[in-house]
Amino acid sequence: MHQEIVFSKYYGQSGVEGLDYYKKNDAGYLALTKSIDMGNEKVLAEVKDSGLRGRGGAGFPCGTKWGFIPKNSEKAKYLVINADESEPGTFKDRAIMTYTPHMMIEGAIIAARTIDAHMIYVYIRGEYVKEAEILEQAIAEAYKAGYLGNNVAGTGYKLDMTVHRGAGAYICGEETALLNSIEGKRGEPRIKPPFFPAAIGLYGCPTVVNNVETLAAIPSIINRGAAWFKEFGPEKNYGMKLFCISGHVNRPGLYERPMGYPLMKLINEDCGGIWRGRKLKAAFPGGSSSPVLTAEECNINLDFDSLAKAGSMLGSAGIMVIDDATCMLRVAIRTAHFYQVESCGQCTPCREGSMWLKDLHLRLERGDGQLGDLALIEDICNNMDGTTICAFGEATAWPLRSMVKKFRAEYERHVTEKRCPFGSRAH
Amino acid sequence: MASFGKEFTTEMERIERFYPNKQAMLLPALHAAQAERGWISDSTMQDIADYLSIPKTRVKEVATFYHMFHLKPVGKYNLQFCNNIACWLRGSEELIHHAEKKCGIQMGETTPDGNFTISEVECLGSCGTAPVCQINDDYHENFDVQALDKVLGEMK
Numbered sequence: 001m002h003q004e005i006v007f008s009k010y011y012g013q014s015g016v017e018g019l020d021y022y023k024k025n026d027a028g029y030l031a032l033t034k035s036i037d038m039g040n041e042k043v044l045a046e047v048k049d050s051g052l053r054g055r056g057g058a059g060f061p062c063g064t065k066w067g068f069i070p071k072n073s074e075k076a077k078y079l080v081i082n083a084d085e086s087e088p089g090t091f092k093d094r095a096i097m098t099y100t101p102h103m104m105i106e107g108a109i110i111a112a113r114t115i116d117a118h119m120i121y122v123y124i125r126g127e128y129v130k131e132a133e134i135l136e137q138a139i140a141e142a143y144k145a146g147y148l149g150n151n152v153a154g155t156g157y158k159l160d161m162t163v164h165r166g167a168g169a170y171i172c173g174e175e176t177a178l179l180n181s182i183e184g185k186r187g188e189p190r191i192k193p194p195f196f197p198a199a200i201g202l203y204g205c206p207t208v209v210n211n212v213e214t215l216a217a218i219p220s221i222i223n224r225g226a227a228w229f230k231e232f233g234p235e236k237n238y239g240m241k242l243f244c245i246s247g248h249v250n251r252p253g254l255y256e257r258p259m260g261y262p263l264m265k266l267i268n269e270d271c272g273g274i275w276r277g278r279k280l281k282a283a284f285p286g287g288s289s290s291p292v293l294t295a296e297e298c299n300i301n302l303d304f305d306s307l308a309k310a311g312s313m314l315g316s317a318g319i320m321v322i323d324d325a326t327c328m329l330r331v332a333i334r335t336a337h338f339y340q341v342e343s344c345g346q347c348t349p350c351r352e353g354s355m356w357l358k359d360l361h362l363r364l365e366r367g368d369g370q371l372g373d374l375a376l377i378e379d380i381c382n383n384m385d386g387t388t389i390c391a392f393g394e395a396t397a398w399p400l401r402s403m404v405k406k407f408r409a410e411y412e413r414h415v416t417e418k419r420c421p422f423g424s425r426a427h
Numbered sequence: 428m429a430s431f432g433k434e435f436t437t438e439m440e441r442i443e444r445f446y447p448n449k450q451a452m453l454l455p456a457l458h459a460a461q462a463e464r465g466w467i468s469d470s471t472m473q474d475i476a477d478y479l480s481i482p483k484t485r486v487k488e489v490a491t492f493y494h495m496f497h498l499k500p501v502g503k504y505n506l507q508f509c510n511n512i513a514c515w516l517r518g519s520e521e522l523i524h525h526a527e528k529k530c531g532i533q534m535g536e537t538t539p540d541g542n543f544t545i546s547e548v549e550c551l552g553s554c555g556t557a558p559v560c561q562i563n564d565d566y567h568e569n570f571d572v573q574a575l576d577k578v579l580g581e582m583k
Contacts, residue, residue: 088511088550119445126458126495127551129564162445165458168494170549184453184485186492203447246513246554253555288512288550318554320513334512338549344492 001258002231006220006240007213008256010099017134019141022102029102029145031219032153035110043114043222050226051238052218055092056082056173056211057287057315059304065208068198069115075205077117080182081108083124083131083212084166084173087287088338089318092242093212095254097124097131100216101138105161107218108210109147112159115208120161123178126168135163170342174390175209177344188344189390213242233259237303241317247283248275248323260303267298267321278323282407286315288335289395291402292322312402327422328407329365329414332400336361339396347388353380354396361400364411367418374411377404429474435459439478449479453489457496466497494548502537502544504582506530507561510547513554518571522558523547525572529579542582 009026010016022028035043048063069077081104085093096104108120124132139161142148152159169187171177176190179202194200201207217239221229230238237259243266246252250272257266263285267273274280280295285302291312293300300310307314322331336358345351360377363369381397381404388394404411413421438459439452446452456475461467467490476483490496506526510519523545527533530543537544553559556568560575562582567574 085552086550089513089554090550091552091554094552121445125552126493127548127561130566160445162442165454166493167454167457167496168548169492181454182451184450184489186489203451244555246557247516252557284512320516320554322516326516330515331512334510334515338511341549 001261003258004232004240005256007096007100007103007216007242008254011095011254013099016099017101017138019102019138019145022100022106026100026103027219027223029106029147029153031222032106032109032147035113035222036153036155038222040114040116043110046226047114047218047221050221050229051236052214052221052229053237053304054211055213055217055241055316057087057289057313059314062210062214065196065198065210066111066115068196069206069208070199071116073206076119076203077115078202078205078207079108079112079115079117079120080175080178080202080207080209081120081122081212081215082173082175082178082209083122083128084178085128085212085316086125086170086173087289087316087318089244089246089284089287089320090316091244091246092254092317094128094131095242096212096216097128097135101135102142103216103219104212105135105138105142106147107215108161109142109152109159110218110222111208111210111215113152113157115206117208118158118160120159121182121202122161122163123172123182124163124165125172126166132163132165139163169344170338171344171390171392174392177390178209179207186344188346189392191389234301234303234305237305241302243302243317243319245271245319245321247319247321248278248326249273249321250275257302260301260306263293263298263300263302263319266302266319271321274321274323276323276325278325280321281324281326282322282328282331284318284320284399286313287318288320288338288399289313289391290315291398292331292406294406325422327365327420328403328410329361329420330422332403333358333361333365335399335403336396339392343392343396347393349384349387350393350396353384353393356380357396357400364414365420367414367420369415371412371415373415374404374408377401429470431460431474431478432463435463450481450485452479453481453486454493457486457490457493461496466500500537500541501546503542505544505546505563507546507548507551509549509551509553509557509559509561511550513550514558517557519558522560522570522572522575525575526579529576543579 053059172187177187181187197207340354381401384393384397
């Protein structure tokens with residue numbers, strides 16, 4: 001399988017985040033110069049041709065999104081970088097911001113010029129205090145070097161960039177909640193349509209929201225071309241990708257592999273297999289919002305379309321691996337608890353559904369459940385699916401429904417044996 | 428009414444040019460106010476409202492939405508344990524029980540001397556190095572009982 005390291009060359013090293021290092025070792029800001037020579041139309045065409053799909057979770061084609069920005073609008077246009085990274089199991093954007101912040105900043109400057117934005121906000125989750133400091137420092141360097149400010153790279157183009165810190169709210173990763181949060185409001189998702197903030201976004205103006213990893217991919221696409229980018233990964237799922245792997249493997253961490261990389265190869269070869277000599281039981285392939293895969297279903301390639309075809313999703317590529325000594329109901333309780341805490345509370349199905357799902361799972365785990373609770377769990381999930389303002393309803397319903405469906409026998413044993421078959425062990 | 432210190436006003440003046448209106452400066456203002464005063468009291472909400480010339484209800488509805496804004500004082504050391512799936516799979520529950528026992532308090536409480544608070548937070552983006560505990564601003568990754576005992580000893 002063809003691969004190359006694009007993002008993760010310096011991960012784990014110190015003193016690599018500065019501008020000088022980026023220029024010396026990674027052809028830093030040459031893509032910006034090249035993009036200025038190419039002109040906006042050619043840049044947009046190149047990004048579209050690369051087939052780059054958004055790395056935040058939805059996998060929407062990046063170039064198409066940029067193309068949605070109306071050309072003749074009198075209004076200010078904005079580029080917003082989604083660095084909220086709150087999907088459980090995901091820790092890739094943090095690495096990009098820590099080790100190669102200029103890769104993201106250069107990609108953002110190219111993107112902003114292409115959509116004619118003069119302001120870039122980096123919306124970073126509040127907990128990433130160190131990462132925000134590194135970004136502030138890198139942005140200051142970019143200003144000093146003339147890549148930001150009143151005369152970007154000598155072109156006379158004005159472009160500002162600032163870091164806007166979130167404050168602990170998973171929902172702010174949803175792009176319309178994120179925009180409200182920048183506006184100084186509660187992070188509550190906006191009613192759709194519009195489905196994209198391209199026409200009505202931040203402060204009611206045309207806006208593109210891109211994930212950190214998506215923008216970090218832009219400099220290499222501009223430098224080396226769409227054809228090079230398409231050498232990696234299967235059709236319509238191109239590029240190198242950061243996979244986050246956690247849970248019960250011997251070597252958890254961040255692995256840069258081509259899209260379409262086999263999950264079992266990642267688990268067994270790269271991560272040294274399941275820990276403590278145990279067996280694989282299940283895995284979330286794309287964060288806690290993705291329906292779980294059983295051990296058999298883990299024989300799958302990690303790309304958007306393969307996982308969608310299998311009824312799950314690549315999402316943010318946050319792979320959480322679960323061994324066979326773990327009670328699935330307890331995994332479900334952690335999952336439901338998370339969504340209950342983080343529901344913004346606007347929509348009844350999500351606010352109430354997440355609470356009842358947690359309570360039902362707790363009752364089953366205690367050994368007080370009834371067989372009818374299994375159908376009730378599915379019923380609640382079905383009533384959350386597609387009935388809420390944002391995708392949070394599905395994000396709760398899909399994984400929990402997948403667990404009760406795929407591990408039904410284990411759920412039933414909790415009822416018939418009136419206790420957890422795994423005993424009092426932590427997992 | 429109390430006025431904010433120099434760090435607060437310097438930060439607000441630095442970022443003002445990036446925002447088209449004062450309301451949009453609310454999250455940065457809340458962060459800066461909390462950095463100065465440790466938590467967001469009712470009177471701090473009023474001070475922020477006065478500073479930004481926006482209604483206090485706007486400040487309150489936002490301050491109460493985000494988990495990171497403390498609406499009551501927290502300990503000098505805030506032990507924020509992630510107990511989400513990836514950390515839980517790697518033993519976060521055991522760590523939390525250990526911390527509760529050591530500090531003599533339950534989740535969400537603060538020790539009477541005001542030294543420690545134990546709180547549960549959601550996924551911190553440190554799943555590959557789980558379990559993680561964020562003590563004030565600092566991440567403690569690949570955390571275990573020995574490391575917890577060590578930092579608790581150092582933080583008396």
